[in-house]
Amino acid sequence: MDRCLSMNELIDALADAFKALQQGQVDMPLRTALPIPEAQANSLMMPVYMSSLNMSGVKVVNIFKNNLELGLPAIHALIMLFDxxxxxxxxxxxxxxxxxxRTGAVCGLASRYLAREDSQVVAxxxxxxxxxxxxxxxMAVRPIRKVLVxxxxxxxxNLFISEMSQKYGVIFQLSDTGQLLEADxxxxxxxxxxxxxxxSHLTAGTHINGVGSYRPQTQEIPEQIVSQAKIVVDLKSAALKEAGDLIVPLKKGLISEERIYAELGQLVVGEKAGRSNDQExxxxxxxxxxxxxLATAHLALQKAQQQDLGSEIFI
Ligand SMILES: NC(=O)c1ccc[n+]([C@@H]2O[C@H](COP(=O)([O-])OP(=O)(O)OC[C@H]3O[C@@H](n4cnc5c(N)ncnc54)[C@H](O)[C@@H]3O)[C@@H](O)[C@H]2O)c1
Structure with missing residues (x-):
C-alpha cells in the first residue's frame, strides 16, 4: 500500500471526495455498529456509493481495544470495492x-484550511x-520542525520516536501535556x-485534530476547549451520532449545534472560510x-494497476 500511495496525492483525492459529497454525488448511510460485548469490542459496517468514481464499497472494521494486551493491533479491517x-x-x-x-489524510486536508500556515510544532x-x-x-501540509510525543x-x-525519527529529519521530544503550550x-x-x-495547556492559535473519540460517551478534548473553539466536522450527522467530544458538551448545554461551524466539504468547496485569524x-x-x-481504496487500486502491484485472485 505504501509503495503506491503518497500522502499529498491522498489528501488531494480526499479533497475531491469531500467535494463530491458536497455536490450530492455520494450516497453514504450512517455506519452500523455491531457491539461484541464479550470482547468489549465493536464491529463497524461502512457502505458507500460514489457516482463520481462509478464505484461502491464497504469496509468492515473491527475495533478490539483489548487486543493491545495481547500484543495485537486494536483495529482489523477489510475493504471490498465494486464496479x-x-x-x-x-x-x-x-x-x-x-x-x-485516510484518518491521517483527512486531518491533513482539514489542517490545510485550519492550521496556521507557519505551524512548526506538532504534538x-x-x-x-x-x-x-x-x-x-x-509533515505533508505544514513546515513541521519539532514533534512532541x-x-x-x-x-x-519511545518506540514511536525511534521509528519516526528515522523517517523524518526533525526534532522529536518525549513530552507530557504540560508542554502543549509550545504546540501549533x-x-x-x-x-x-x-x-x-x-x-489550560493550550495556547491561542492552536489547531486540534481529534480522531480518537468515536462513541457518544467518549471524549479526548476538554469541554472548555470545545466550547470556545471554531469546530469543523467531517459530517455533521455522523458527528452528532458518534462524537462524544461534541455530544457530551451538547447534552450538558455547554454548546449548541450551531457552534459546529462547518463540515469539511464546505471548506473544500469554498462555501465557508477556514481559519480567520492567528488567535482562534x-x-x-x-x-x-x-x-x-472508498477514495483511498480507489486511488490505491489505480496506482497498483499502473505499477503492476497486488495479486489477482479467482473466486
Ligand atoms: N476518526 C477516525 O477516523 C478513526 C480511525 C481509526 C481509529 N480511530 C480511533 O483512534 C484511536 C486510536 O487508534 P489507533 O489505531 O492509533 O490505536 P493504538 O492502540 O495503535 O494507539 C492508541 C494509543 O493511545 C494511547 N493512549 C490511550 N489513552 C491515552 C491517554 N489518556 N493519554 C495518552 N495516550 C493514551 C495508547 O497508549 C496507545 O499508544 C482509537 O480510539 C480508534 O478507535 C479513529
Missing part, C-alpha cells in the same frame, strides 16, 4: 492500512497507528474515554467516513 455499473467485485484491500492513511497525543499517520499528514505508555512513545497543532489519537489534556483555536473532529475509505 458502479455492473456490481462486479473489483478489489479486496487491507482496511487497516487504508484506515490509518501527537496517542503514539499508535493513527498517530503515525497523523504525523505523516502534518505524548502517550500514557512510555514504551509506546495538537493531534489526539488515543483510545482514552476521558479528555487527554487540560484546557480551531478543532477538527473526525469520526471517519466510508467515503474516505
Amino acid at each position: 458502479g455499473s455492473t456490481g462486479q467485485p473489483l478489489a479486496l484491500l487491507d482496511g487497516e492500512r487504508i484506515t490509518a492513511l 501527537i497525543i496517542g503514539a499508535g497507528i493513527q498517530g503515525r499517520s497523523l504525523l505523516e499528514a502534518m 505524548i502517550d500514557k505508555d512510555l514504551q509506546r512513545a 497543532i495538537v493531534c489526539t489519537a488515543t483510545t482514552s474515554e476521558k479528555p487527554v489534556f487540560d484546557a 483555536i480551531t478543532f477538527f473532529k473526525s469520526v471517519g467516513l466510508a467515503l474516505q475509505d
